[in-house]
Amino acid sequence: MYRYDEFDQTLINERAIQFRRQIARRLAGDIDEDQFKPLRLMNGLYLQLHAYMLRINVPYGCLSANQLRRLAHIARRYDKGFGHFTTRQNIQFNWISLTDAADIMVELAEVQMNTIQSSGNCVRNITADHYAGRARDEIEDPRVWCELLRQYSVLHPEFSYLPRKFKLALTGSPHDRAAVAVHDIGLRLHHDIRGRPGFEVIVGGGQGRTPVIGNTIRQWIEPRHVISYVEAILRIYNLYGRRDNIFKARIKILVNAIGADKFRKLVDTEWEQIRDTDLQVSTAEFERINAHFLPPDYENLTDQDDELATIRTQEPAFDAWMCSNVAGHKVPGYAIVNISLKAPGRIPGDISANKMEHVAELADQFSFGELRVNHRQNLTFVDVRQVDLHCLWKQLVALELATANIGLASDIITCPGLDYCSLANARSIPIAQDLGLHFTNSGKLQQVGNLTINISGCVNACGHHHVGNIGILGVNKRGKEYFQLTLGGSADEHASLGIRLGRGLPRAEVPGAIERIVDTYLATRLDSETFLSTYERIGIEPFRKAVYDPVNPSRRVA
Amino acid sequence: MLLTKKHQNTVDSYIRIGPDDSLPAEGALLVTLAVWQDHWERLVRRQELIGVQLTSDEHPEIISDDIDHLDLIALEFPTFRDGRAYSYARLIRERYGFTGELRAVGDVLLEQLHYMERVGFNSFEINSSDPETDFEIASNDFTVWYQASGDQRRIATMLRLGEKDRG
């Protein structure tokens, strides 16, 4: 992974000093809350329901074991002993004192981490495929470009006061694990017909109260031009994005208002003026950064399918974990291992300081001292020797971190919801806990197969409910929590937005409704059809009847 | 309080002229876009300093042909959250080639001066009891930047090459 040189380090150190001064000015009353708020937000510090919440960047999901240890230390020393991984591959702490925030910045800077622009109306932490550089289906590793774009966007003097927040996601695989179509800019590395790598540029996707699947405004652009092209997009957005209404300020509203063609023309005209400037990525800079992403010292190994098959037959629990949590690796003899933070009844994405330290030990022991945070709020070891899989699994079992549910119905994305968040209308964590237990107890988890359930506690959609196969949105009606269901969403290369099923349900009715949806799928699926395929084939109506009119399925739904 | 690029307090020598004001015969003038457009010929013929102030809705492309006539361009920040003028400033400097005084006016906060300096502003109307000290602190927060933006600061990629040369 990328390691700071003295210049990266200096900048991060100086940022911590700057924030310490800004905090002192605030505490002394030299600046008021209105002036301080954007400054603390651009350092990842929110004021939530209970206290200040600090969001720490995990750049494109890459984390070292030592960084994770430092996060454990921060959790213990400055917070209540645990942290929460988010859908943007970041980690959040919920009870941070303003008077400690600058010290935490220094602690983070010591391990080359920061909180810069993890909030605010600026370019946020760049996210990426958590299998980047390791996936079997990958065409090109996007991480060098992630790092170039990270550096480009940090403290950008022109683009730090955009109309609204701005999120970039990158992938280099045909199978999209980074949800690039629902980002302000999604960049997909692929080959043109002559086999040259380039980026497809998708603009104006997003979730929130106006969910949109992004438009491809360029099929292929040479990677060395990607920064100038992003700058052209950012400049057009900064100049013409709406600033009169916070709900209409995202780039997707601009793209929709003027049309993708007109938007592309504006961007291309701007780009022509800047494409051949210093924004072009030089070979020297590419090589410097690429040196950080060279493969680790893999041993010359062979795949262990036969050996593993024997153990899998003997140990069904290991087999289940292998089926759901382990993915193929591009190097023979290695595997990608996902660590679920979704044990039934637990809080999705939460992890204690103790467990962070244990995971860090395991990363050192089994995966070259590195790990990834993925946007489904789980952790990933990307370089595990297949001969070590059983040993690693046993250790994860001992830590209660071996839940075999990656991609299954209990692997639920959940925002913090009203239990923590000042924007939320309803609680989302208890719903996830209810459903996780429900599916586990029903014993249908394996039978149902791949199914994404995503829960948001308000329309801002941090829980990605629009792109869940089943989405759950918490709303507040006359002071009471209700939950609206959507069906058919997907965040992959066939991204789609869920359709609302019907009126909102009280919390107690949600597990039953989900159960009837799943039973309808099980009863109607053909062969190995996924939930999404069945839904696309039979439409929403049978599910609507199952939820709202289960007694008399022939009656029309009001 | 007006600060110039030398980080000194300065008395603003420009008289502000809006659409309802008559044009004085003498003195440096800072006029709105409407005044500039309506009285362009007269203003250009005066042998005095002349500046135009643009609101954040007024794209500076409108005056890009007039750059050679102008001594001052002032860009308004109606609120510190409105970041359009950062882009305007770069266009004015880097694309239209303006070398005169580029002034930030309106809701100009100390904490934003370093961004403003980097995109090309060299004077600032700012509320502060001790602007010189504040400016000195705020504009020296960082010694490393990642982005080239038309100012003369050496950015990280250049510094890295320098390191390599020395090494």
Add this chain to the structure above:
Amino acid sequence: MAKILIANRLSDGLVVFYAADGSWVESITDGQLSYDDATADHLLAAGLADERDNQIIDPCLIEVTENDGKLIPVDLREVIRAHGPTIAVDRTI
């Protein structure tokens, strides 16, 4: 209905309540209740003054019910602010 003044303390962000002695306290039980508009206005004015004085952020009056000596805000959001997350915060997870 009884009202109480809630805010977040500037220095550490914690939820605090305005107490009869003019201080800000972390337990809702120690907060000053108002049963009439005049008291409520007084509380809010005091809170806004402390906000200007950079002690607290976002003071606002919330309605509370009294049940067996326990103060429960009417609005769920304020219940959660006053009494913490409704989910078990499990440090062993």
